[in-house]
Amino acid sequence: MIDQLINHLVWPIVYILCITIPLILAVAMFVYWERKVIGWMHVRMGPNKIGPFGLLQAFADVVKLLIKEVILPTTANRFLYYLAPLLTLVPALAAWAVVPFSSKMVLSNANAGVLYLLAMTSMGVYGIILAGWASNSRYALLGAMRSAAQVISYELAMGLCLVCVLVLAGSLNLTDIVNAQAGHKGILDWFWLPLLPVFVIYFISGVAETNRAPFDVAEGESEIVAGFHVEYSGSAFAIFFLAEYANMILVSFLAAVLFMGGWLSPFPSSWGFIGQGGFPWLLIKAFLFSFLFLWFRASFPRYRYDQIMRLGWKVFIPIAIVWVLVAGCLKYFGWVTIGTGV
Amino acid sequence: MSRITHYFKSLLLIELFRGMALTIRYMFKPKYTVRYPMEHIPKSNRFRGLHALRRYANGEERCIACKLCEAVCPALAITIDSAPRESDGQRRTTRYDIDLFKCIFCGFCEESCPVDSIVETSIHEYHFEHRGENVVNKLQLLAIGDRFEKQIAADRTQDAAYR
Numbered sequence: 245m246i247d248q249l250i251n252h253l254v255w256p257i258v259y260i261l262c263i264t265i266p267l268i269l270a271v272a273m274f275v276y277w278e279r280k281v282i283g284w285m286h287v288r289m290g291p292n293k294i295g296p297f298g299l300l301q302a303f304a305d306v307v308k309l310l311i312k313e314v315i316l317p318t319t320a321n322r323f324l325y326y327l328a329p330l331l332t333l334v335p336a337l338a339a340w341a342v343v344p345f346s347s348k349m350v351l352s353n354a355n356a357g358v359l360y361l362l363a364m365t366s367m368g369v370y371g372i373i374l375a376g377w378a379s380n381s382r383y384a385l386l387g388a389m390r391s392a393a394q395v396i397s398y399e400l401a402m403g404l405c406l407v408c409v410l411v412l413a414g415s416l417n418l419t420d421i422v423n424a425q426a427g428h429k430g431i432l433d434w435f436w437l438p439l440l441p442v443f444v445i446y447f448i449s450g451v452a453e454t455n456r457a458p459f460d461v462a463e464g465e466s467e468i469v470a471g472f473h474v475e476y477s478g479s480a481f482a483i484f485f486l487a488e489y490a491n492m493i494l495v496s497f498l499a500a501v502l503f504m505g506g507w508l509s510p511f512p513s514s515w516g517f518i519g520q521g522g523f524p525w526l527l528i529k530a531f532l533f534s535f536l537f538l539w540f541r542a543s544f545p546r547y548r549y550d551q552i553m554r555l556g557w558k559v560f561i562p563i564a565i566v567w568v569l570v571a572g573c574l575k576y577f578g579w580v581t582i583g584t585g586v
Numbered sequence: 587m588s589r590i591t592h593y594f595k596s597l598l599l600i601e602l603f604r605g606m607a608l609t610i611r612y613m614f615k616p617k618y619t620v621r622y623p624m625e626h627i628p629k630s631n632r633f634r635g636l637h638a639l640r641r642y643a644n645g646e647e648r649c650i651a652c653k654l655c656e657a658v659c660p661a662l663a664i665t666i667d668s669a670p671r672e673s674d675g676q677r678r679t680t681r682y683d684i685d686l687f688k689c690i691f692c693g694f695c696e697e698s699c700p701v702d703s704i705v706e707t708s709i710h711e712y713h714f715e716h717r718g719e720n721v722v723n724k725l726q727l728l729a730i731g732d733r734f735e736k737q738i739a740a741d742r743t744q745d746a747a748y749r
Contacts, residue, residue: 281613284612284613284614284617285609285610285612285613286612287612287615287617287618288617288618288619289617289619289621292621444599539606539609539610540606542609543602543605543606543608543609544602544605559597
């Protein structure tokens with residue numbers, strides 16, 4: 245009885261904490277890094293006052309947000325208003341359950357991992373819609389509508405990109421997908437090469453789905469103030485913030501897992517130590533992808549709403565559909581080698 | 587034909603990559619930020635900041651209460667009262683107030699002064715904590731002059747050739 249309790253309750257909770265606490269810390273450091281990088285790209289310094297090099301800035305912001313009052317607008321729906329931030333955060337954290345950090349390190353080695361991921365990333369949109377509707381503010385509602393439409397449109401393109409990966413890997417299990425990219429040539433064995441257009445589409449869709457610049461019409465500071473979370477303050481706002489950044493990191497990790505060989509080393513396996521796979525490789529790859537998010541934000545102006553829809557429906561989805569076909573051919577005629585060794 | 591090339595250009599994201607190349611170059615450029623309290627940008631010796639009243643080397647105050655500065659002040663920030671000094675009967679000010687909220691720091695008072703008494707120093711970091719502190723009186727102005735005389739004199743010498 246006690247053994248069962250420990251095996252089925254205590255250890256999973258320990259594992260979950262082992263993932264979520266570093267994740268939340270990573271979000272804090274990511275916020276700092278974002279402000280720093282964008283500052284550098286604007287030829288200024290970014291935060292540099294709090295702690296050495298401003299490293300504690302994010303924590304100071306967190307403390308500030310937590311001690312602020314959570315204001316409930318008078319006409320807001322109380323229950324939904326408080327539920328919405330949780331509905332955004334929970335899927336953003338839950339999606340991490342199936343992300344394989346190395347060949348052994350994964351919380352849940354689910355067979356339908358990719359489906360679970362798609363489900364979880366789509367769930368986040370409910371939180372956004374509820375937040376926009378429950379705050380009973382026209383800006384929030386507009387932001388929520390935009391965000392929902394955008395997430396749903398790009399979900400399609402993203403799903404088709406994942407289909408390409410599934411076709412090549414022949415599995416929905418994320419660990420198997422990474423193993424299918426293993427080979428002796430290192431970086432050349434990974435799926436980004438045969439699936440290059442799809443890889444680009446996946447990442448851009450990921451940017452759009454997390455409502456980040458240049459697809460941040462849902463926030464649109466210059467037109468609708470802050471979008472769906474305009475009425476939120478204090479810790480409720482902090483939760484939205486946390487969810488957004490956790491989602492960004494998730495998309496970066498997934499790009500690394502699905503297209504860039506997860507924990508595999510980019511060097512040929514014959515190169516000895518640096519040819520071996522491991523968690524640090526995944527971390528480096530995810531870091532580079534998350535840097536792209538910041539790079540985009542510093543480089544590109546915001547898309548107009550109809551341009552976003554045009555890009556999603558008229559460009560990405562057709563290309564992705566065609567590439568599903570191409571991936572099928574690649575697999576059927578054996579033009580790509582899948583999982584040769586290691 | 588140009589439509590086709592344009593189509594492929596946009597499909598290959600060439601313009602976007604060019605933009606990103608630009609931003610990454612800027613990321614490694616030296617930053618323009620001046621970390622203000624620790625760093626200062628160079629200041630001209632003609633900088634017009636906080637006012638001061640100067641003295642001669644023997645300690646005698648320069649101001650002779652001619653009221654030219656009061657007359658020339660476009661913002662009516664200066665108020666002067668004068669009377670013969672009790673000890674030797676010389677014409678001196680009994681009151682010399684400058685309202686720093688009215689002052690527009692045009693420097694006309696300094697230009698008009700025949701004895702180089704009222705000057706604008708290069709001090710620009712000062713603040714008031716209470717109502718009414720914006721009006722500085724003669725004693726305060728003289729004190730500022732005494733404290734920064736070296737700097738004031740150096741700035742005036744440097745500029746003398748162009749006057």
